[in-house]
Amino acid sequence: MPKHRQDNSEIEEPTLEEPSLEEDVRGLFSSTRAAFDSEIEYQKARAALALRLALRIAALGALALALVFFLLMALIMGSLLGLAALLGPWGAMGVVVGLLLLITLWSVVTVKRSVSRLTALFSGSEPDA
Numbered sequence: 829m830p831k832h833r834q835d836n837s838e839i840e841e842p843t844l845e846e847p848s849l850e851e852d853v854r855g856l857f858s859s860t861r862a863a864f865d866s867e868i869e870y871q872k873a874r875a876a877l878a879l880r881l882a883l884r885i886a887a888l889g890a891l892a893l894a895l896v897f898f899l900l901m902a903l904i905m906g907s908l909l910g911l912a913a914l915l916g917p918w919g920a921m922g923v924v925v926g927l928l929l930l931i932t933l934w935s936v937v938t939v940k941r942s943v944s945r946l947t948a949l950f951s952g953s954e955p956d957a
Contacts, residue, residue: 904924907923908920908921911924
């Protein structure tokens with residue numbers, strides 16, 4: 829049977845020393861620095877992802893605009909060729925150019941109204957509807 833000691837005087841209890849104020853400040857500083865560094869790295873990663881996505885959006889938008897341009901050119905050429913059989917080449921060109929001028933005029937008037945509404949919005953006055 830093992831012997832048990834009744835005398836506890838020989839057993840040393842570990843002393844729990846409280847860290848000094850200097851150690852607390854150093855620990856707080858290192859923790860804050862680590863959190864700051866990780867936040868900076870996180871924001872850098874987000875910015876890099878945002879840049880890649882913005883470049884992709886810009887490239888796909890440029891492709892879409894180029895395709896729309898070629899689509900409109902094909903529509904104009906097809907209209908010219910189709911109307912040339914009915915109206916002759918000069919008549920077909922007159923009709924197509926007239927329609928393009930009307931569409932352009934409508935676009936300019938719409939942009940002008942939108943700009944005046946936007947200006948009125950930021951100036952504080954009520955826009956003319």
